[in-house]
Amino acid sequence: MEPRKCPFCNPYAEDIVVKNDLCYARWDRHPVSKGHILIVPFRHEPDFFFLTNEEREAILALADDCKFVIEKNFRPTGYNIGFNVGGSAGQTAMHTYCHMIPRYPGDVQEIRGGIRAVVPKF
Numbered sequence: 001m002e003p004r005k006c007p008f009c010n011p012y013a014e015d016i017v018v019k020n021d022l023c024y025a026r027w028d029r030h031p032v033s034k035g036h037i038l039i040v041p042f043r044h045e046p047d048f049f050f051l052t053n054e055e056r057e058a059i060l061a062l063a064d065d066c067k068f069v070i071e072k073n074f075r076p077t078g079y080n081i082g083f084n085v086g087g088s089a090g091q092t093a094m095h096t097y098c099h100m101i102p103r104y105p106g107d108v109q110e111i112r113g114g115i116r117a118v119v120p121k122f
């Protein structure tokens with residue numbers, strides 16, 4: 001998808017929760033938990049491994065701001081934070097972004113392993 005048609009390249013101003021020079025955050029439209037937020041580089045780059053070091057640092061810096069915003073609205077007791085990189089990892093939008101998923105006591109039956117559960121049985 002070309003950048004001018006990419007929804008992540010063209011966010012609605014009212015959807016931006018927090019931002020810095022290189023990335024912004026918005027609530028996930030299909031949240032898997034209360035407060036699920038996406039941290040999105042402004043630059044159109046489909047592949048996480050082609051982000052610049054500055055973009056990666058900006059994403060991590062914004063994660064701190066997102067934590068503050070999430071915890072103003074919700075009371076999570078943990079987080080899963082990560083990227084889907086490539087079709088076999090479930091990446092569907094060809095613009096890199098970071099999922100920041102707040103977690104709550106008892107929100108899933110089997111908590112052990114956390115993000116390892118993206119591959120249920122190997």
Ligand SMILES: [Zn+2]
Nearest residue numbers: 006009044095
């Ligand atoms: Zn884009």
